[in-house]
Amino acid sequence: MSDIRKVVLAYSGGLDTSVILKWLQDTYGCEVITFTADIGQGEELEPARAKAKMFGVEKIYIEDLREEFVRDFVFPMFRANTVYEGEYLLGTSIARPLIAKRLVEIAQREKADAISHGATGKGNDQVRFELGAYALMPNVKVIAPWREWDLLSREKLLAYADKHGIPVDFKKRKGGAPFSMDANLLHISYEGGILEDPAAEPPAKGMWRLTVPVEKAPNKPEDVELEFVRGDLVAINGQKMKAHELLAELNRLGGKHGVGRLDLVENRYVGMKSRGCYETPGGTVLLRAHRAIESLTLDREVAHLKDDLMPRYASMIYNGYWWSPERRALQVLIDHTQEPVSGTVVVRLYKGNVIVVSRKSANSLFDMRISTFEDDAGAYDQADAGGFIKLNALRMRIAAGKRGAGASAKAPRAAAKPAARKRG
Amino acid sequence: MSDIRKVVLAYSGGLDTSVILKWLQDTYGCEVITFTADIGQGEELEPARAKAKMFGVEKIYIEDLREEFVRDFVFPMFRANTVYEGEYLLGTSIARPLIAKRLVEIAQREKADAISHGATGKGNDQVRFELGAYALMPNVKVIAPWREWDLLSREKLLAYADKHGIPVDFKKRKGGAPFSMDANLLHISYEGGILEDPAAEPPAKGMWRLTVPVEKAPNKPEDVELEFVRGDLVAINGQKMKAHELLAELNRLGGKHGVGRLDLVENRYVGMKSRGCYETPGGTVLLRAHRAIESLTLDREVAHLKDDLMPRYASMIYNGYWWSPERRALQVLIDHTQEPVSGTVVVRLYKGNVIVVSRKSANSLFDMRISTFEDDAGAYDQADAGGFIKLNALRMRIAAGKRGAGASAKAPRAAAKPAARKRG
Amino acid sequence: MSDIRKVVLAYSGGLDTSVILKWLQDTYGCEVITFTADIGQGEELEPARAKAKMFGVEKIYIEDLREEFVRDFVFPMFRANTVYEGEYLLGTSIARPLIAKRLVEIAQREKADAISHGATGKGNDQVRFELGAYALMPNVKVIAPWREWDLLSREKLLAYADKHGIPVDFKKRKGGAPFSMDANLLHISYEGGILEDPAAEPPAKGMWRLTVPVEKAPNKPEDVELEFVRGDLVAINGQKMKAHELLAELNRLGGKHGVGRLDLVENRYVGMKSRGCYETPGGTVLLRAHRAIESLTLDREVAHLKDDLMPRYASMIYNGYWWSPERRALQVLIDHTQEPVSGTVVVRLYKGNVIVVSRKSANSLFDMRISTFEDDAGAYDQADAGGFIKLNALRMRIAAGKRGAGASAKAPRAAAKPAARKRG
């Protein structure tokens, strides 16, 4: 272990990463540089500085990455209407590549030879941190204490903290939160502990933090106008703001109306199923509105191409491949498609619902003149439809003709006895 | 036109198909057989019989297809979590293949040489009817009066009706509904007329029929338990029912709580964008619950395979290819995946929201022993994750190593100057 | 028909398009502008000019498009390793969008209101010409005489020609070629006539023109070095040339060694199967060599993404959607991936075979140090593989564990009785 001289640690200032800080110093006898980022988790960062100093850390990086996070990670992801397994908006997944990038950038500047993080060996976050780091700095060493040490129970961890004078707050000592949390500008996630049983409802109190419960949401709906330029949100109710300010405002609005709670079972990249509860108020509004502006401005086949590729893109992000060449290649396509995706959408927020009320765009491909059921003055020749259908049907007519009399909806030849085949 | 002797007409008893009935008799001098089906549209069928008789129709088919509709069309479609363009639950699309099938079955039995329907030349329904018919009876002739006749304005239609003694109810004469509707057990759709402007909100009154507005929904949530066997709903709150009864009950429950309204712009197969409003209360509940039971019981990669193929499957149904060999081939895969999808899900209906509260299954692949953050007694070796990550990162590390010093998150080689290429 | 004043005709100078020229003048009473392009079909263009003059055509466009054809159409397509239905290299398909583009550009410059072409109503080419034209000039009128006139048999066509003094060469009068041909720099296709029976071998003599039969190919293999830059061929045997010169040289080399004959049954976009014979000597060599240079320089997942999307991209081109937004979107992705695809490949041409003999690239991701079976000095830690496998197996182990004793290779639960399900 003697070849590690300098480690950059993703440091939150909390109990776990404080123990890790100390453990790294003791185990590797190396210098530890801490890196603490504000990505909108809603916590003070200065206490992290104080603690780091307490452990003798000399290089302390504390950074506000909120704008970069939303502008360069969240927004590009939303251009694809990205949802993992039909429901999860990837709030945790999308924050990791930014942390990984800053860790290695600091490591390169400080000539550190390793990075370290506090993610456990069972989760996706270790994968996301490390794949990102390896992709950007191929020879970096990664120290994942949860996979190395023997402090695997909370008791051992607390004992280690006490032994080394690491402050443990009262709640933690009493057992801590009954679940673990991860927060950033896009969401808060809750998992583990009392949430581990997918048949059990999450606690009504003490958990959800970004959203009011639907029963406490205002009795009056609120209409919000979102303006998009080339696929990205640029203004809310006419107010232009920076990316992270926009998302914060959407969080406030969505949260106030009880929008964006989710309770699901997902499939982790490391091979197990896991139950998670998520609050994504702003993201939920954004996704709906983005789809609405695309519905006016995107060509059908481009939209379908995006829909077909989206689950794959979502898996790349979920699995930690943000910095991979395949994610970049898909991003190039996705970004290209967003050129005409500009305009405004009005959504109504009400009791947990996000209702699209209006969409408008100078690039709209909606042609009322053609789609009208009324007289269209010859814009569309209905007779064309006959030929369209006939040729689209041709291959099926030939096949049905060849099948002859035996053919019917009840006994399609092709479906006959498929189970009879011996399978390898 | 003299070669048409006998036509089977999809007959609703309404003004349009009554005019068509008469027009077919006059224009083709042929016998018309009417076919009227109950697929849960919520209208009396006997008036259609009376009207048909009035026109001298001798063969009148009136059938209750509700069970077949839900069991053999709606449920198979929901096994795939099918959604078109991210939002539309395909309520109209899935009813057409059943009508097409019965039309040609009657045509075959009655030795008719043609079928006819009242769908216009601009919409998807003509395609769905006719592709289905051609696939099942390749030599059938299809008469689509809206593409042939000159009664293209409402005035002409009414004049024709008056001239031939076709009863026109008062509302129709006054201008009829300000939009067109299509209803069945899965949904009601609204489109056209005042809905043609995607920037204009649909009318708060006089339109939505299956669902109460959220503000009128009960203040008390209602928990509903859905039981699935092999991917299909089989019981609600412990009560086993037939397929169509289950869907009707889900509609009642969802509708009561304001669940399932949708307002969107979609891409029609015939090439234009179209605005539609949809009410799918039961379907919305069913989709959410089906995803939840799959989340416990489906293997990750099987679930992802389904997700990847779903948009394509949805397009097949939307475009009218239910009876195509490619839809059948996908169905075989989808049905196969549903073998383990059995168990119960509790959803909470409240103010337009469908909240999954619990899922349980004897086939659950959720392994609390492994996913727990607590001590897992060796069920999962965290050290394995290191190797997993290392090998998954290997190709990116090799690439980054070859790129050498110039490589960084900011300037990935692969992204350099893509726009410089001259494009064809 | 009186609203057509000026038509741009894709004019080859042959019998069919000469009849069309005359027919357009007579039927529409309009000015006809002829457009004749050299895309490497190997025919003199001046006779076309003479004939057009004979018909009183005043504006005659004759253009050498060979470089543009290969550089902006053929090469971009080969970046994707594009093959339709596993075999067809799309030689005809890729030439149509260029012709369509020039037709509408001339129509726009000349303020013509229509374009016309000589493709029949059964084939793909009409679709390719017209989709391209509509996409680039939405209000253009297209006159497709084969779908309009009554000259559907050869006799009628000849009679029309004779009546109007259109020269008919001796062979044509005797029955012409026993099949139809289409030629350009990428290939020659043969179809129709005696080739219409897929059970019958094409004639050994009188058909294939670009390639020698294998039995006449040299007894000595020939090694050829191809240099690629960013996915495109730039030099052969160290000789830099323009795009079309490179392809011509590859055709010479491949043809000399009997490379690139193909005999297949394909599925046309208009719904029928069709038998085609194709000669693509240079393209066959290029495809193999391009794959070889990609095999060294492309990341695995990027390569797989391309492979997954290729059939869809091929269908777009085959079906005539070159100028569609979805083809352009895919092209952006494809072009992006080609950034590192530079290097040289040596192929051996011999008796119809293209054998890759060597590949080299400065961007090679092949790392002998890691892949060696010999001692790798720690570049790769074999122990990592254990964790990699364990976590990749985890979901299957959990599932197998849950299935319990009944599970085995012989009776997988998931495969049980899939046929029992009633299908819609």
Add this chain to the structure above:
Amino acid sequence: MSDIRKVVLAYSGGLDTSVILKWLQDTYGCEVITFTADIGQGEELEPARAKAKMFGVEKIYIEDLREEFVRDFVFPMFRANTVYEGEYLLGTSIARPLIAKRLVEIAQREKADAISHGATGKGNDQVRFELGAYALMPNVKVIAPWREWDLLSREKLLAYADKHGIPVDFKKRKGGAPFSMDANLLHISYEGGILEDPAAEPPAKGMWRLTVPVEKAPNKPEDVELEFVRGDLVAINGQKMKAHELLAELNRLGGKHGVGRLDLVENRYVGMKSRGCYETPGGTVLLRAHRAIESLTLDREVAHLKDDLMPRYASMIYNGYWWSPERRALQVLIDHTQEPVSGTVVVRLYKGNVIVVSRKSANSLFDMRISTFEDDAGAYDQADAGGFIKLNALRMRIAAGKRGAGASAKAPRAAAKPAARKRG
């Protein structure tokens, strides 16, 4: 290591697995059961029995799995026209799941607690063996000596062999083959050693074993008739045979004519590129012929669905997921599509070429009546094509119309400035 009592070893009788046998006995102090299978590798199995006895092995399994291998693994794979990365026919990959299955079946019968194999820690085969084993017997222990022991160089291996009286044949002692080989009924692979440089040609002599070099192939072509039933080969030249006999005969025929050599660089699942040379004479013929019979009998969209899914299916097999639920799900779809794939294909084998000369099928969807360029007596109405094209063009025309005057082939709006976007 004391908890291992009984191990089933995949035993070839060669030097490596003999050393493993001894090493397992010594290291684990456990009983070793050997399993040796004939999958057509062309080696005597009795020497393996003698050697196993020499080491005191009491339970010796020697099995002829050739028929099962071809019938239940090779043929199902060929139903999908499976090719990995555009070229590799998966000869090694497809043999592993059968070995894995027999290993765990024997382990279950013998109540063994572990299995062992001789695959190295760098290759794909370890993954294929172990994923298969874990999927079928979730609690099996896998011993992969190459990942555990310290005999990583050939010298150490030979020293160990000598020390323990393991016979080493003369060639091995001298350095053995200059590359490693893997053989079965589908192919022989060559990799490693002198093949590790992708710029170096493989040796002309001493390597290829199943095929003659093209220059030594007969000067006379040979036509071979292949009969398929439901996607599988059932007879050659009218002779019905068992699956493995058919493949052996195809190998003989292909090999005689120099068919099926391949030299490529592939991407391994463990993350590195690797150079492999492959001989697959029979498989190369079979693939071409299977595509040909499908070209007549498969619906277009079904064929395209298969083509779209094939690369994914190929990766599953390459990566070792044969026994996964996702591979089984795809197989169900693939098998379903093969119902109509029956008929005969004649291929001409000549100088390394496989030329399709004829295809016939009672299920042929090729309709000469419709595809003919001659008069079709009204089977196809060319006028339909106009409507077909118009509606397929509609979305592009609307878009082009909205873009207005600025639009052209040269400056598509959608492509404008994609590189300007800041990317994450």
